[in-house]
Amino acid sequence: MPEKITVKIKRQDGPGREPYWQTFEVPYQPNMNVISVLMEIRANPVTADGKKTTPPSWDDACLEEVCGSCSMRVNGVARQSCSALVDQLAQPIVLEPFSKFPVIRDLMIDRSSMFEALKRVKAWNPLDGTYDLGPGPRVDPETQDDMYKYAECMTCGCCLEACPQVNENSPFIGAAAIGQTYLYNQQPIGKALMDERLEAHMGPGGVGDCGNAQNCVRVCPKDIPLTTAIAALGRQLTWYSIKSFFLR
Amino acid sequence: MPKRVIVVGGGLAGLAATIRIAERGIPVDLFSVVPVKRSHSVCAQGGINAAKNLKGEGDHPDIHTNDTLFGGEFLADQPLVQGMCRDAPAIIDLLDRMGVPFNRTAEGNLDFRRFGGTLYNRTAFCGATTGQQLMYALDEQVRRFETLGLVEKYEHWEFLSLVLDNGPKTRGITAMNIWDRSIEVFKANAVILCTGGPGLVFGKSTNSTINTGAAAARAYQQGVWYANGEFIQVHPTPIPGADKLRLISESVRGEGGRIWVPKNKDEKRAPQDIPDSDRDYFLERKYPRYGNLVPRDVATREIFNICVVDGRGIGGKNIVYLDVTPERSGQPADVLERKLGGVFEIYRKFKGDDPLKVPMQIFPGMHYSMGGLWAGYEDKGDMIVQMTNIPGTFAAGEVDFQYHGANRLGANSLLSCIWGGLESGERSVQWIQSDTAEADSDVYGSELKRQVEFAEKIEKLDGDENAFKIHDELGEWMTNYCSVVRKNDKLDELSAKINELEERFHRINLSDTTRSANKTFGFVRALWDMIQLARPIVKGARIRDESRGAHYKDGFDLQKPESDKIGEASDHQGYRDLCAEIAEKWGANFELPEKKGDISPEFQEYMDKWVEKERRWNKTTIAEYKPGTDGPELSFRDVAMTVVPPRPRIYK
Ligand SMILES: Cc1cc2nc3c(=O)[nH]c(=O)nc-3n(C[C@H](O)[C@H](O)[C@H](O)COP(=O)(O)OP(=O)(O)OC[C@H]3O[C@@H](n4cnc5c(N)ncnc54)[C@H](O)[C@@H]3O)c2cc1C
Numbered sequence: 001m002p003e004k005i006t007v008k009i010k011r012q013d014g015p016g017r018e019p020y021w022q023t024f025e026v027p028y029q030p031n032m033n034v035i036s037v038l039m040e041i042r043a044n045p046v047t048a049d050g051k052k053t054t055p056p057s058w059d060d061a062c063l064e065e066v067c068g069s070c071s072m073r074v075n076g077v078a079r080q081s082c083s084a085l086v087d088q089l090a091q092p093i094v095l096e097p098f099s100k101f102p103v104i105r106d107l108m109i110d111r112s113s114m115f116e117a118l119k120r121v122k123a124w125n126p127l128d129g130t131y132d133l134g135p136g137p138r139v140d141p142e143t144q145d146d147m148y149k150y151a152e153c154m155t156c157g158c159c160l161e162a163c164p165q166v167n168e169n170s171p172f173i174g175a176a177a178i179g180q181t182y183l184y185n186q187q188p189i190g191k192a193l194m195d196e197r198l199e200a201h202m203g204p205g206g207v208g209d210c211g212n213a214q215n216c217v218r219v220c221p222k223d224i225p226l227t228t229a230i231a232a233l234g235r236q237l238t239w240y241s242i243k244s245f246f247l248r
Numbered sequence: 249m250p251k252r253v254i255v256v257g258g259g260l261a262g263l264a265a266t267i268r269i270a271e272r273g274i275p276v277d278l279f280s281v282v283p284v285k286r287s288h289s290v291c292a293q294g295g296i297n298a299a300k301n302l303k304g305e306g307d308h309p310d311i312h313t314n315d316t317l318f319g320g321e322f323l324a325d326q327p328l329v330q331g332m333c334r335d336a337p338a339i340i341d342l343l344d345r346m347g348v349p350f351n352r353t354a355e356g357n358l359d360f361r362r363f364g365g366t367l368y369n370r371t372a373f374c375g376a377t378t379g380q381q382l383m384y385a386l387d388e389q390v391r392r393f394e395t396l397g398l399v400e401k402y403e404h405w406e407f408l409s410l411v412l413d414n415g416p417k418t419r420g421i422t423a424m425n426i427w428d429r430s431i432e433v434f435k436a437n438a439v440i441l442c443t444g445g446p447g448l449v450f451g452k453s454t455n456s457t458i459n460t461g462a463a464a465a466r467a468y469q470q471g472v473w474y475a476n477g478e479f480i481q482v483h484p485t486p487i488p489g490a491d492k493l494r495l496i497s498e499s500v501r502g503e504g505g506r507i508w509v510p511k512n513k514d515e516k517r518a519p520q521d522i523p524d525s526d527r528d529y530f531l532e533r534k535y536p537r538y539g540n541l542v543p544r545d546v547a548t549r550e551i552f553n554i555c556v557v558d559g560r561g562i563g564g565k566n567i568v569y570l571d572v573t574p575e576r577s578g579q580p581a582d583v584l585e586r587k588l589g590g591v592f593e594i595y596r597k598f599k600g601d602d603p604l605k606v607p608m609q610i611f612p613g614m615h616y617s618m619g620g621l622w623a624g625y626e627d628k629g630d631m632i633v634q635m636t637n638i639p640g641t642f643a644a645g646e647v648d649f650q651y652h653g654a655n656r657l658g659a660n661s662l663l664s665c666i667w668g669g670l671e672s673g674e675r676s677v678q679w680i681q682s683d684t685a686e687a688d689s690d691v692y693g694s695e696l697k698r699q700v701e702f703a704e705k706i707e708k709l710d711g712d713e714n715a716f717k718i719h720d721e722l723g724e725w726m727t728n729y730c731s732v733v734r735k736n737d738k739l740d741e742l743s744a745k746i747n748e749l750e751e752r753f754h755r756i757n758l759s760d761t762t763r764s765a766n767k768t769f770g771f772v773r774a775l776w777d778m779i780q781l782a783r784p785i786v787k788g789a790r791i792r793d794e795s796r797g798a799h800y801k802d803g804f805d806l807q808k809p810e811s812d813k814i815g816e817a818s819d820h821q822g823y824r825d826l827c828a829e830i831a832e833k834w835g836a837n838f839e840l841p842e843k844k845g846d847i848s849p850e851f852q853e854y855m856d857k858w859v860e861k862e863r864r865w866n867k868t869t870i871a872e873y874k875p876g877t878d879g880p881e882l883s884f885r886d887v888a889m890t891v892v893p894p895r896p897r898i899y900k
């Protein structure tokens with residue numbers, strides 16, 4: 001059993017500041033995850049070569065891989081650090097913030113663009129109101145099951161981080177919002193906004209910009225069938241373009 | 249300036265409140281320390297209760313009301329519980345229309361499962377990620393209102409304090425931008441606090457790491473009453489872990505999961521090799537009717553007793569088995585996987601074993617606070633549901649004290665969050681219409697100054713104490729002495745310990761004084777408030793010399809008579825008198841069964857004590873902050889009883 005865990009963290013003091021690396025050593029305990037390692041460092045922020053430093057900043061909340069907060073690159077892979085178990089990781093464990101989002105500090109990033117994308121594709125059911133309007137439409141278990149898969153997306157950003165099409169020079173909306181577009185296009189009530197959603201995907205940044213690298217499905221921690229959604233949405237879009245062409 | 253409402257917190261309660269207010273055309277500013285979509289509510293696994301009776305069992309909202317009141321040992325204001333339970337079916341319909349992917353039956357109807365504290369299939373669910381699914385549906389509705397210009401989100405902003413005028417009336421809040429530590433004032437005519445539970449006061453809990461309780465503590469230090477703080481639910485079945493206690497949902501038992509320990513203390517076999525004849529399914533043995541689905545406080549105490557008192561935990565440790573393998577639960581593996589996949593995933597991911605093959609290992613952990621900001625039911629004058637004692641400040645969700653009395657039933661919290669959220673939204677809209685007076689402008693400046701000065705004080709902390717160590721100690725002490733079993737002498741020691749921790753707080757070394765996204769600063773700022781919030785919890789527990797629901801005090805437990813010798817409470821004259829008094833006070837009309845005859849002396853004695861205890865203790869604890877003292881001032885308020893008279897809580 002190793003006595004200590006070695007962790008290399010890519011640090012950055014604030015937005016626009018130069019990143020730098022620091023190495024830390026933490027006493028080994030069984031069953032540790034990356035977050036508990038970070039917590040150890042935070043309580044005693046001294047680097048491996050004995051220098052006092054500031055505690056690294058990172059985001060976390062649920063520690064059960066359902067909130068998406070603690071996403072970062074762990075040994076180069078985009079994932080949640082709470083479910084990254086030390087016993088399963090090669091050392092030194094290398095922690096970096098996501099590279100496709102602005103860094104706020106250290107391992108903290110700004111993912112607000114992902115929430116903006118959800119606005120753009122109107123990923124919601126248009127409701128008349130919250131008063132009592134009776135039950136919703138019946139849904140067969142298979143459809144429910146299929147929708148449920150997409151409904152588990154926690155906007156964690158792993159799929160965007162892993163996607164070659166998502167970069168500074170591209171407006172590509174990314175797999176997460178495509179999954180949500182597909183989900184709400186299937187919703188018995190959400191369908192009503194299908195045309196508006198497809199309109200949002202016409203032109204630059206829409207589903208058409210997908211380069212089919214398929215990295216998104218490989219990294220998605222919730223195993224969301226993103227490529228299925230991308231293909232299905234592509235077909236919906238083709239159909240919609242033809243329809244709008246004839247209606248023009 | 250047009251009138252606005254501030255909602256602090258974007259969990260289920262905060263989002264529900266926001267939607268209701270925006271729907272009424274009133275602009276909302278929504279504050280949250282994390283993007284609202286990442287709020288703690290996403291952790292809820294099991295489901296949400298509503299007596300829709302889709303299984304033809306004869307369930308009814310009034311039975312739901314009764315189960316909730318009984319489960320909470322009659323400490324909840326009854327008209328509100330009744331309102332919630334009656335509206336529950338419509339809330340499920342609303343969520344359904346929002347697109348929540350609830351599990352379905354073959355015919356396409358909503359499916360329901362059984363949860364603790366009831367005999368009905370009353371819990372709607374989405375696999376094992378119900379909270380997440382409800383959150384996302386509400387989150388999208390809020391996003392819709394954002395695009396309509398009715399909601400402005402302040403994510404990564406932390407609520408610091410209320411702005412109160414001399415009335416005192418609520419005039420807004422101060423908040424800190426977590427990304428650069430700037431502090432600002434925000435004006436509003438009403439503020440709704442929906443900031444969730446205080447898990448971190450107990451160190452490790454099933455809660456998210458953002459659940460510090462600091463927001464509630466801050467309001468409390470400004471004069472908002474903290475009510476029933478001593479009622480802390482310890483969940484029977486989390487997996488103990490180094491960084492947190494990960495919940496294994498009650499739905500596992502709802503789907504047939506069974507709790508047991510080996511009959512032989514020194515059992516060496518692997519659990520899956522131990523036959524039923526060598527297993528002690530102790531809950532089934534003691535509670536043949538409810539079995540593994542007794543309410544949480546009962547299950548927790550039984551597990552605690554088996555391990556801590558009898559020393560029969562697995563391998564001598566504080567661990568018992570929870571077996572949901574197909575052989576033991578009676579359901580095929582694929583069905584279990586479909587219904588509980590999300591829970592199993594957590595176990596597989598964090599523990600490495602497959603619950604479909606090997607029994608899980610669990611132990612109780614701090615889970616939920618029934619107590620919280622007083623958001624009351626006024627017995628005189630106008631009733632403003634969800635409003636605190638400070639006019640214009642509302643509270644909803646886990647941070648309020650309503651709905652669950654002394655113990656919350658599983659799957660009732662998501663319901664109370666949404667109902668309380670919608671209700672607080674509605675009432676805040678009404679409130680701001682009547683709020684005509686203008687605030688004197690200097691209240692904003694002086695509150696801002698107070699907060700900036702407090703921040704400066706923290707910045708200057710350069711002693712030799714470690715904030716994280718102080719937090720660990722607080723958590724350990726609270727867990728050891730103020731959770732499953734309480735003892736007065738230990739509570740006194742705990743109070744002294746809290747004073748010590750507060751004193752040491754002033755000698756903390758803030759290891760980081762930078763501005764940009766300084767999480768250590770935020771933690772230390774919140775630690776102060778966690779220490780403050782521990783006090784009403786501990787003092788409430790110390791004063792309450794009885795056992796009720798989740799509050800179990802050693803030496804103050806009424807020994808329940810053997811179940812078969814019970815007789816009927818309604819045959820006890822003292823009980824009938826008590827009911828008549830309550831009925832008169834609340835204008836209620838309770839129908840008690842005719843007196844049937846005499847009761848056994850043993851039961852007579854029990855009922856005598858029980859009636860006396862009800863008279864003394866069936867009251868809401870109100871903690872009022874007293875600056876400069878080492879604890880709040882406590883007082884007690886009558887519980888509104890208009891639906892059913894209290895009765896002894898005996899589960900068979
Ligand atoms: C693991 C787990 C499983 C559960 N399962 C179930 C279940 O199956 N059924 C059920 O009914 N209940 C369940 N519960 C209970 C239920 O999930 C919670 O009680 C409920 O989600 C609380 O919701 P809320 O809206 O009150 O608060 P939260 O969801 O905790 O939201 C609080 C909000 O306040 C914000 N906030 C906090 N402090 C501040 C501050 N100072 N400034 C600004 N914003 C702040 C946060 O960012 C967040 O947005 C479960 C609880 C746990 C821990």
Ligand code: SF4
Pocket residue numbers: 152153154155156157158159160175176179219220221222223224226
């Ligand atoms: S689709 Fe998967 S990887 Fe992408 S944001 Fe959602 S959960 Fe994360």
